[in-house]
Amino acid sequence: MTVTSEEPAASATGWRALFGREHRSVAITLAAGVALHAVNVYLAATIMPSVVDDIGGSGLYAWATTVFVFASVLGSTGAAAVLGARGPRSSYRLAALLLAAGTIVCAVAPSMPVLLAGRLVQGLGGGLLFALSYAMVRITLDEALWPRAMALVSAMWGVATLVGPALGGLFAQLDAWRGAFWGLLPFLLFFGFWGATRLPKGGTGGSAPRIPWTSVSLLGLAVLVISAASISSRIAVNAAGLLVAALLLAGWLRHERRTTLRLVPAATFAPDARLRLVYVTMALLVLASTVEVYVPYFGQHLQGLGPLTAGYLGAVLAAGWTLGSIAYSGMSHRGGMIIAIGPVVSLAGLVGLFFAGPVHSGSVTAVAAVGVSLLLLGWGVGMAWPHLLTRVLQLTPEEDQDLAGSSVTTIQLTATAFGSALAGTVTNVVGFSDGTGAGGLQNTARWMFGLFALAPLAAVLTARSARR
Known part of the structure; x- marks a missing residue:
């Protein structure tokens, strides 16, 4: 049978090929790189x-996430x-x-x-590991x-998302939050040494690239400004943070266009x-998914669920x-x-969350409606995601292929930071922090889900244009 280029043989492209003897170790190592970073996010x-109860610092609570992001x-x-200078094996390690x-x-x-200093180092290593795994x-x-x-x-x-909260919750329940961090170490060391040896040794070829410090500074500062501003309950501070971050982001794009x-x-x-x-499509879809930040809170206070269930x-x-x-x-x-x-x-x-999310009821029907809506939201992002990532690699010339891989995580992490901050801004603006009871929370949920629906609506247009 002749296999066309449009529809390659399943044996060459399927899961069996990816997990066959030739590719299995590499696939597991790359997946572990993302998993180790992601588990740390949800575990922390x-x-x-529990950390605040033990060592104090409640005023810096939100900064544990801000610094990490x-x-x-x-x-x-x-x-x-780093990949160009050190090669896959050394970079991963x-x-x-x-x-x-x-x-x-x-x-x-x-x-x-001290914990914030640790989170800073964790973020540097985790972000690098995350980006390398894609690249x-x-x-x-x-x-194929x-x-x-x-x-x-x-x-x-x-x-x-399933393992992190369960592992963290277990140690928190035992009043041993430090054990959650210690529990990650064996896996980090195992993949840092055994996993890294599964990867090629040498560099990616060409001259060793330099770090674009101006772009890094502009983008990082935009993320820091909007994240810090979103912590405040004052509308003026949130608005100022959004404006400054938007200007920094515009400056970053202008610099990217002009620089080599x-x-x-x-x-x-x-x-x-x-x-x-x-x-843009990727960023909009990630932005839409950041509503999950408040779903557990709404689940507890509107749907009447316990902390673990929520x-x-x-x-x-x-x-x-x-x-x-x-x-x-x-x-x-x-793919298109x-x-x-x-x-x-x-x-x-x-749209389903806009109607089901604000409902103040612990009935099975109300909870199921929220769950189905969340499943659809995630399913839409997930079904498009591998093809969007592949399209980035296909549309990028050979000389920029290293950037193509790392740029995906730069876009994803930046969109996540902006989306989380925007969610905080929206909820603060409509009175989330006022403690107005279930009525106030219902209004907050309705506004947040409604406004964030604009992101996938815009993505519908950009995706279709990208396909053409």
């Missing part, structure tokens, strides 16, 4: 109340330079050991400032396996708009993302159509 969020963006932006070092600092921290898909695997590999590494966020040392491929600014439309209600979105990625990753011959459909499915999920 789960144990932070800021450092993760910085780490991801340096991935291309460096990132894993940085994450391990930060984890040790957090585990022994006697005070909140090395191109280097270590055949192109890219969609499956992208689905695998993306699915690790769904796995982490950048964070995204030069093709992003070419007359052919497809690559930048793919990036936490796992929020995890439904990540589960949808994972299932959607796996289900559609093998349909590369229909799937990219166009994904935002529509996510939009349906947010």
